[in-house]
Amino acid sequence: MNVTLTINQKQHSLDLKGNETLMEVLRDRLSLTGTKTACQESECGTCTVMIDGRAILSCITLAANCEGNDITTIEGLAQGEQLHPVQQAFVDQGAVQCGFCIPGLIMSSTALLQKDPAPTQEDIEYALDGNICRCGGYPKIFEAVREAGKMMRSANGAGE
DSSP states (O other): OEEEEEETTEEEEEEOOTTOBHHHIIIIITOOTTSOOSOSSSSSOTTEEEETTEEEEGGGSBGGGGTTSEEEOGGGTSBTTBOOHHHHHHHHTTOOTTSSSHHHHHHHHHHHHHHOSSOOHHHHHHHTTTOOOTTOOHHHHHHHHHHHHHHHHHHTTOOO
């Protein structure tokens, strides 16, 4: 089936099989390999991307069902060389560890902070609940989310 997907603000016309997941299309067809693949069963969160600002698991999302939606991958967050505040905060706070889970964690964090730039610890834990960090770097990840929220509030003139 022919579909047009809007990914990172660019349109891609693709001839898809009905059972192709968004993760497969991103990685195998469009070479957007920042979206990681691990469990392929919606258990780990490494494949998290945003659709219309909401964090979703691309390993269980059919690509054909995404037509007409805005899809954002980890590659679409930065503006040229300027990292997105969430990406920058993860670097600044040393929350990157091995890096395998980080794209999914950044996407889940970005979706949260776009909705609520001043989340509570409980909000952060809930938003990241579907993302597994096998290195156990959660304290630094939580701090990075809080720091990114501060950066985003400051950029929007909301202050601390």
